[in-house]
Amino acid sequence: MEKGLKDLKNEYLDIPIPEELDFVVRKAIKENRSLKPKERSSFKKTIIAAASALIIMATVTVGINTSPAFAETLSKVPIVGGIVKVLTFKEYTLNDETFNADIKIPEISGLKDEELQKALNEKYLEENEKLYQQFIHDMEEMKKSGGGHLGVDSGYVIKTDNNRILSVGRYVVNTVASSSTTFKYDTIDKKNEVLITLPSLFKDDSYINIISENIKEQMIKRHKEDENMIYWVSGVEDEDLIELFEKISKDQNFYINNDGKLVICFDKYEVAPGYMGVQEFIIPTEVISNVLVSNEYIK
Amino acid sequence: MHKTCLEDTVAAHIIEFKERYYRLAYSYVKNSEDAMDIVQESIYKAFSSLDSLENPSYIKTWFYRIVVNTSVDILRKRKREILSNETFLSSIDEGEYDSYENFDLKAALDSLPENYRTIIILRYFEDLKLQEIADVLNENVNTVKTRLYAGLKKLRIAMDEKNEEVLI
Numbered sequence: 001m002e003k004g005l006k007d008l009k010n011e012y013l014d015i016p017i018p019e020e021l022d023f024v025v026r027k028a029i030k031e032n033r034s035l036k037p038k039e040r041s042s043f044k045k046t047i048i049a050a051a052s053a054l055i056i057m058a059t060v061t062v063g064i065n066t067s068p069a070f071a072e073t074l075s076k077v078p079i080v081g082g083i084v085k086v087l088t089f090k091e092y093t094l095n096d097e098t099f100n101a102d103i104k105i106p107e108i109s110g111l112k113d114e115e116l117q118k119a120l121n122e123k124y125l126e127e128n129e130k131l132y133q134q135f136i137h138d139m140e141e142m143k144k145s146g147g148g149h150l151g152v153d154s155g156y157v158i159k160t161d162n163n164r165i166l167s168v169g170r171y172v173v174n175t176v177a178s179s180s181t182t183f184k185y186d187t188i189d190k191k192n193e194v195l196i197t198l199p200s201l202f203k204d205d206s207y208i209n210i211i212s213e214n215i216k217e218q219m220i221k222r223h224k225e226d227e228n229m230i231y232w233v234s235g236v237e238d239e240d241l242i243e244l245f246e247k248i249s250k251d252q253n254f255y256i257n258n259d260g261k262l263v264i265c266f267d268k269y270e271v272a273p274g275y276m277g278v279q280e281f282i283i284p285t286e287v288i289s290n291v292l293v294s295n296e297y298i299k
Numbered sequence: 300m301h302k303t304c305l306e307d308t309v310a311a312h313i314i315e316f317k318e319r320y321y322r323l324a325y326s327y328v329k330n331s332e333d334a335m336d337i338v339q340e341s342i343y344k345a346f347s348s349l350d351s352l353e354n355p356s357y358i359k360t361w362f363y364r365i366v367v368n369t370s371v372d373i374l375r376k377r378k379r380e381i382l383s384n385e386t387f388l389s390s391i392d393e394g395e396y397d398s399y400e401n402f403d404l405k406a407a408l409d410s411l412p413e414n415y416r417t418i419i420i421l422r423y424f425e426d427l428k429l430q431e432i433a434d435v436l437n438e439n440v441n442t443v444k445t446r447l448y449a450g451l452k453k454l455r456i457a458m459d460e461k462n463e464e465v466l467i
Binding site: 018021275 | 303306309310311313314317318321322325326331335338339342343345346347404405408419420423424
């Protein structure tokens with residue numbers, strides 16, 4: 001019987017492994033790790049959902065790109081046509097044993113100012129292609145030097161999409177041993193079809209100091225309320241240990257939220273330790289009202 | 300150990316040994332769809348009960364335990380439907396040598412109560428040590444040892460009965 005069990009073991013080891021196992025395992029891990037229990041929705045299967053999402057995306061993208069008739073049909077659909085929209089235009093994925101890349105490229109459509117639309121879309125495409133090339137390059141290097149874990153996950157979130165404002169945030173998460181996250185925002189005035197930059201909102205450069213002081217106050221307040229919230233700011237952290245936050249840059253990352261408030265953003269590690277993640281500060285409008293060009297966008 | 304660090308270790312372990320866990324799940328449910336569900340659900344359970352992992356060096360037995368429990372749960376839910384086993388039949392029928400003995404043994408193994416079968420699979424197919432099996436099942440080593448021998452004995456009896464039938 002020992003021999004019989006040995007034969008059975010060989011059969012057992014011959015149980016075929018489905019190709020999608022790796023994908024499903026990685027996806028399940030990604031969806032379930034780093035969530036607080038209440039954020040973790042109950043267990044759900046991914047295969048079906050993932051597959052159908054991919055199909056829809058592929059259809060729309062391929063449809064728009066290959067068929068003028070399809071594009072025309074789409075523009076006749078009242079919801080899509082004439083409305084500024086963000087679609088996933090292209091997606092790169094790569095799943096190797098220890099190397100993962102998932103890069104989603106957004107594409108803005110529906111802007112009448114085609115120059116602006118084209119410029120934005122070309123920027124997105126170019127940045128993401130660069131990201132992908134860089135990833136492939138790093139992966140090859142790493143493989144040569146004996147392997148390791150490497151991941152890049154890039155995509156976008158629509159922060160605000162109302163009648164006036166569209167704010168798209170594109171993120172890149174790099175994973176080597178720990179992960180770093182960077183965000184880049186674009187905010188568009190949908191009515192006048194212009195890209196809104198931070199300096200363009202203000203009369204002069206004085207906004208830099210005004211906003212910076214407010215953020216420092218907010219950092220200290222947050223720390224006082226919860227001592228686990230650590231910011232690299234004078235009064236919380238010692239300047240001998242680390243370079244402290246002084247002021248925002250002229251073109252600091254920002255977006256305008258749905259309430260018309262200015263939100264200043266910092267990448268992971270930019271003003272706080274890694275566990276704090278990406279940081280956002282809503283600037284009260286009354287603080288900046290004197291230097292705002294108008295209350296057109298910021299209310 | 301820091302939480303994210305522990306998560307990294309668990310994630311890397313699951314990815315590395317995913318095929319083992321899949322096979323173990325498959326050996327319970329005998330079909331890939333359910334085995335896949337078990338793997339996914341086990342990952343979900345693992346990350347939501349990371350606190351129950353007392354020591355990172357127990358990841359292996361800890362995750363085996365989750366997979367075994369999830370598999371058994373699913374089997375219970377289905378109230379042990381009779382499985383047709385067609386894929387399994389064709390997989391053993393390699394046509395080169397008589398595989399009757401294997402078939403009987405396989406059938407006998409499948410008909411063993413779960414708590415005996417799990418031990419035999421973990422011991423002979425997954426090559427776990429008795430102490431590890433004890434950790435997976437939360438039992439002491441002596442119980443595992445007793446049950447392993449009892450299981451083997453049951454197998455032998457079941458096969459002898461089969462053989463007698465053939466003789467008659």
